[in-house]
Amino acid sequence: MKVLRLTAKPSRKSGTEQPGRLQMADIARLAGVSTSTVSRALKGSTLVNDETRERIAQIASQFNYTVNQLAMNLRSGTNRTIAVVVPYEKDRRQNFSDPFLHGMIGALADVLTERDYDMLLVRMDAEQLNTLGTLVDGGRTAGVILVGQWHHHDQLNAMAQRKLPLVVWGAQLPDQRYSCVGGQNAVGGRLAGEHLLAQGCRSIAFLGDRGLPEVAQRYRGFTAVLRKQGIKHDPALRKDVPFLAPDARRAVLEWIDHGIVPDGLFAASDLLAMAAIGALRERGLDVPRDVLVVGYDDVDFAAHFHPSLTTVRQPFQLGAEAMVDALLEQLGRASKAHMHELPTQLIVRESSQRA
Numbered sequence: 001m002k003v004l005r006l007t008a009k010p011s012r013k014s015g016t017e018q019p020g021r022l023q024m025a026d027i028a029r030l031a032g033v034s035t036s037t038v039s040r041a042l043k044g045s046t047l048v049n050d051e052t053r054e055r056i057a058q059i060a061s062q063f064n065y066t067v068n069q070l071a072m073n074l075r076s077g078t079n080r081t082i083a084v085v086v087p088y089e090k091d092r093r094q095n096f097s098d099p100f101l102h103g104m105i106g107a108l109a110d111v112l113t114e115r116d117y118d119m120l121l122v123r124m125d126a127e128q129l130n131t132l133g134t135l136v137d138g139g140r141t142a143g144v145i146l147v148g149q150w151h152h153h154d155q156l157n158a159m160a161q162r163k164l165p166l167v168v169w170g171a172q173l174p175d176q177r178y179s180c181v182g183g184q185n186a187v188g189g190r191l192a193g194e195h196l197l198a199q200g201c202r203s204i205a206f207l208g209d210r211g212l213p214e215v216a217q218r219y220r221g222f223t224a225v226l227r228k229q230g231i232k233h234d235p236a237l238r239k240d241v242p243f244l245a246p247d248a249r250r251a252v253l254e255w256i257d258h259g260i261v262p263d264g265l266f267a268a269s270d271l272l273a274m275a276a277i278g279a280l281r282e283r284g285l286d287v288p289r290d291v292l293v294v295g296y297d298d299v300d301f302a303a304h305f306h307p308s309l310t311t312v313r314q315p316f317q318l319g320a321e322a323m324v325d326a327l328l329e330q331l332g333r334a335s336k337a338h339m340h341e342l343p344t345q346l347i348v349r350e351s352s353q354r355a
Contacts (some may be wrong), residue, residue: 189221200266208268307350
């Protein structure tokens with residue numbers, strides 16, 4: 001990687017030197033205080049009295065001075081940047097525009113800001129997760145929050161074994177050595193199944209990649225409810241699709257074109273549910289009159305979709321807070337892995353209620 005550093009050059013027009021970027025030492029000289037006092041004042045430290053802090057702030061504002069946080073980190077030996085990594089697999093490339101990712105990344109950005117940390121957003125091939133350590137070892141970040149396990153449970157365990165500061169959003173799995181925060185996926189699947197059964201559905205389709213730990217747990221909770229009612233889930237009524245709208249649309253069209261018309265549908269994400277509703281409409285089927293639909297996540301757009309989407313809510317804000325807190329505990333030298341399952345809640349809207 002090449003880094004270009006720009007510095008001020010002499011003005012050809014005036015023949016005099018234009019000042020370069022103002023340094024903290026310059027602010028200190030103008031304010032008549034030490035550079036350490038300027039540093040404390042610009043951080044809002046109460047160790048500096050109000051009058052001095054205000055004078056330093058005015059000088060900094062007058063000269064458009066901004067703190068070079070990276071340089072301060074290097075000088076102090078601290079790092080207040082956290083990497084939020086969103087992995088993808090080439091054959092299951094979840095779009096960065098997925099509303100679930102928007103909700104989670106936005107919540108993490110807010111929480112990190114409240115904790116006075118910067119966020120470095122990283123998009124990475126899931127097959128390259130073993131390079132995550134370079135973000136920390138190279139000094140770019142203090143730790144890593146990984147949004148999604150994919151199929152790399154063992155790899156993540158190995159990272160935890162070598163003490164990489166790491167927290168993962170995902171499912172609780174056997175022999176888990178890395179800190180992990182996620183929703184109660186099996187409970188969420190159960191809530192969706194119970195609701196559709198209570199609405200009279202008996203032929204319920206499922207959309208979602210059961211090869212992913214979270215989706216597998218949602219499906220397990222969903223089918224457990226069916227079994228209690230003596231219903232064995234027909235393999236023809238499930239499609240293992242990634243979190244991609246075109247794949248969900250194609251799967252639903254295939255069902256209908258082969259004469260399979262379910263009376264209910266449970267999708268492993270809101271994006272899949274919305275794409276499924278669009279495909280049903282393409283074939284002249286109405287939601288909720290002909291097919292009831294339940295999604296998962298409760299992204300912001302779910303309440304404004306038409307029809308408004310019944311969904312299993314994942315608490316993005318609580319999840320972000322739990323992940324950041326777990327990572328900061330590790331940075332504070334806590335060695336025990338943090339496991340936290342967050343409650344899920346069924347939000348009933350128009351898409352699963354017949355008039």
